[in-house]
Amino acid sequence: MCYNVNDFFEERSDVMGIFSKIFQSKEKRKNAQKYKIGMEKTRTSVLGNLQALLISSNKIDDDLFDELEEIFIMADIGVDTVIKIVDHLRNQVEINKISKPGDLTDMIVDEMFQLYVRDEIVSSNLDIQDGRLNVVLFVGVNGVGKTTTIGKVAHQYKERGKKVMMVAGDTFRAGAINQLRIWSERVGSLFFAKEAGSDPSSVMFDAIQYAKEHNVDVILCDTAGRLQNKTNLMKELEKIHRVIEREIEGAPHETLLVIDATTGQNGLSQAKIFHEVTKITGIVLTKLDGTAKGGIVLAIRDELNIPIKYIGLGEGLDDLEYFDIEEYIYGMFSDVIE
Amino acid sequence: MAFDNLSDRLQMSLRRVTGKGRLTEKDIEEMMREVRLSLLEADVNFKVVKQFTKKVKEQAMGEKILKGLNPGQQVVKIVHEELKQVMGDKAEPLTFKDSGLTSFMMVGLQGAGKTTTAGKLANLLRKKEVKKPLLVALDIYRPAAVEQLVTIGEQLSIDVFEKGIDEQPVDILKQAIEYAKENGHDLIVCDTAGRLHINEELMGELKAIKAILNPDEILLTIDAMTGQDAISVATSFDEQLGITGAILTKLDGDTRGGAALSLREVTNIPIKYMGLGEKLDQIEVFHPERMASRILGMGDVLTLVDKVTENIDENDMMSMMEKMMSGSFNYDDFIKQMKWIKRMGSLGGLMKLIPGMNKMTKNMDIDDKQLVHVEAMIQSMTKKERKNPKLIEQSSSRRRRIAQGSGKKVSDVNRLIGSLEQQTKMMKQMSKMDPNKIDPNNPMGSLPTSGQQKQKKGKGKNKNRFRF
Structure with missing residues (x-):
């Protein structure tokens, strides 16, 4: 599929932050419980690291990006995809002149969300129709x-x-x-x-x-x-x-x-x-x-x-x-x- | 074989160094980044990767290497040595009781391959250690798991003790031990249900089984395709049960098998065996040092030698060599040779063992079915034709007949003729080689070069010729 990086970034600034608002809804949280349980270890180990890292870092620098890279790799996200995510993040940080590591949180979540959704409507339903085998x-x-x-x-x-x-x-x-x-x-x-x-x-x-x-x-x-x-x-x-x-x-x-x-x-x-x-x-x-x-x-x-x-x-x-x-x-x- | 991609990556990053007379710090930095990335891509645990690259870098940066005559080779050696160290220095054997009943217990996550591996192991030890094994079916949870083990037992003609799924594993086990003693078995291999290492209830069951069995080995079966999680799985099983060894399965896939690298380093659990296919004889001793060579694309001559000597009669081999050297090699010999190869396992797997062949096999579609086609063509020849290859070369009607008889095309027959010619030529050249000059790490390198096909040959087995 056609995927233009620049378009992606322009649209992304609107998407930014919206995503965390989505999660404010209580129903979503309830539905997410099962995922939460299933991925407990992921959250506590890998992404707990993420939080700790963001809090403990004073500034956004190469070391921080390297560590981010490592955390994503530990989650078994493919190496190329990780490099891509981190490169996007670097770009975003530069464009938006972000300096506080804490501000990266929303960006990272949005990044992964966009990575999956790709401005498409992705359906999880199977193509099962009435009136046919x-x-x-x-x-x-x-x-x-x-x-x-x-x-x-x-x-x-x-x-x-x-x-x-x-x-x-x-x-x-x-x-x-x-x-x-x-x-x-x-x-x-x-x-x-x-x-x-x-x-x-x-x-x-x-x-x-x-x-x-x-x-x-x-x-x-x-x-x-x-x-x-x-x-x-x-x-x-x-x-x-x-x-x-x-x-x-x-x-x-x-x-x-x-x-x-x-x-x-x-x-x-x-x-x-x-x-x-x-x-x-x-x-x-x-x-x-x-x-x-x-x-x-x-x-x-x-x-x-x-x-x-x-x-x-x-x-x-x-x-x-x-x-x-x-x-x-x-x-x-x-x-x-x- | 596994590690293909890892060895490619390392070779790529090392090639830059190999071509140079001297290394700068920047060279090493760049190379280490490649090594780091490729190891991560291979699912090596990132902590291991960190230590690994750090150690290699330190050594490479030392005076010795920068002043050395051939720094590239030295770096390769350092990486190789380090890989070896990470995976453990030598093959670790299984522990048996001197007399009486030895018992093994297979544990692992769901789908790792415990049941198949239990069968393979029992079969192997019956042959190698002259044991009389008893397989015990303790997986009462997965539908038809008991039946799977029973079927495997039937295929191997090995006794399987099972009580269906209505009794508790611990109770089944007690009866199994009695049964084994009464029937003169000296080895029990227990298959257990796959379970998550975080499932306390099921881990409790394993502890109870362990308490009753008092096993000589608790073997963790682990899928070679496992990602970063391999370490937490292994660590958790080890902490709760005390794992004595690991068996790495599905290594016949294209996984890079980084788990093998990390397992020993982080958990100190030795990898004892590896599974290489769905057939029940596809299990081999895990050799860390050979694996290290394989990772670096240095081939695995030792395994090849083992395979050859295990499966081929020495006299047969010698007379074949003589024939080849004298140039009177014909289709009868050709087919005999192919049967040897078949006996030794898959062609693709075998080729990977030969130094220098690893990279060449990458783009070649090696298909064991090709052997069948070649066999069909040779069987469509008359006895005379098989003894005297010239007859076919000289007559297009013979070639046509053979093609028709075997259901192949004339071009396939022509290719077969080419294969035989190449092989004869090749053997003549090899007979002129000085054995003392052959580099054990690179026998291909000592071949005289003439003709572009030359580099693709190995060990007189002429494997790539079957490419149709």
Whole structure:
């Protein structure tokens, strides 16, 4: 997408400060509670550092910027994105002749907000429409939580009265099919599987035929975890995608890349390569209930323009939230703003 | 293999130095900034990065280097030594009881790869240490986790003790220990549920398991792709349980694996093994010094030698070498060679081990499937053709027939012919080399240069030739 740095800065001066006002509203704070809990460690360790740093600094100088850089890197925000953020901040400080470190707080929050929103309306809703068979494909490396996420998403749509079917596309990993089956029993959704070792594309094909015949609203397709540098496995995924595309026009309506919040810079490589193979429409950031910072999502948005749809905050059926950048940043910075 | 990008970055920053006769302070500053950035990009913990660059800088700034004959090489050496130090000096072995029942306990976050690694480890130790292992399924929380371990056990023909998910892990464990003693097992490997290090309840469960098992090793399984959080995870598990070693998984990805660098330095937990794929034999001893070489793109000749000797009969190897040297290398030998490579693991992984090859493999799409294609083409040849490669070279109808027979294009067959030729030529040249002059750190460097393909060869295995 086209992104002009100068335009960005001109508009930004209006945006400045508005953002912290947004957070004055009580309702926002309430909604942000879950994020806060999930990101407790992030706030206290990394961003607590930020506050301490800003308070303890007498002036804005190179040392301060270096330390800012470090704090962002500790949050696993991509190195390039961090450099970009810090460069913008330097510019802003110069243009607006800011000298008090405390004044940086709003700027930093706004910076990250703009970085994500990019003057667009970013929706976390999935493209699920009435009157058609909706296909959502879940992809990602091994062990990120694809199957668990499918369970949670299925639950969400089931609650909304949709006829949901899970498709066991991970025919490789031992126990993967049964893992999904157990989730489908918990949720009370339909479940489609063939025997272990089947060609995943054929599983998808048969599942789609079945779904068409039985008027299913949403099918959620699991796939085997694969590292993005495995050529053959990525080709297999390409084929899965192609088969779905061929059977239903415009499908898969969503292809979600599941990323573990503990992932470091490799998350960017994952997003890049999976995006090349199957056009990724959104990210699900899992395991944000740990101490992981999940900052890599900002880099992914910054470099690849892929929005984050959901965040996973635990192992229960309800532990899935729509991603909301305001709440996300609020969760990170609330100490600084208050 | 991991660290590709890190080694590229370091090589880039060091190249500037390598070309120079003398270093200025500014050179070193600039280089250290590159080193710092690339380490951070590799997910090395920032505290480790700070210490690392500081130490390297101090040493590089010393008199010795500035007055040295080849300062560039010395800096590379300093960085290498320092990397080695950070990761621990040598491979740390697992601890076994002299007699009786040895027990290991696998712990870690969700999705790190505990269950797969438990299977891999049991399989490896059965072979290497002649143990009779028992896998114990204590993950009663994740759906189908027990079934996963049972399936792995079936694949490996290793006993798995499980009681489903209705009993508490501690109770299952007690029965498992009895079972192991009754059935003559001398090694227990316990798979536990993945959990967050901040989940007190589940950490309490691990403590209870530890109290009953009294394990010889508590192994933290950690994903090589983990970011800055790796340290807090490891520290927390260590404080609560006393971790004796770490196993780094998913190192076959393109992650730079900075966690490996930081883990030992910050937490003092040695990394004992590393997981390199989804297959159950893809586990290797973690060698810090080899890893350091790999990071710097210096290759890993030692691992290659290990792999070769483990998988190939020496006599076979010698007769193959003789054939190559004499120039009578044919397609039968070619296919035999490929089978060796297959036995040793993935082609891409193997190539990374060869000094100088690391960078070349980057843009090459190395695909183990290519081996299958080559095999198909060779199998479409007549016995005569395989023995006498000239027949194919001279006849386009033979080439066409082979292409059709193997479902490939004639151009693919031509490329295969080229590969064989190159390899024969290459071996002839190698036979003229003086073995004493081969630099162990850079065997590629001692090859006589003629022809542009030359630099891409390694170890007579002629790997890049399979590029189609």
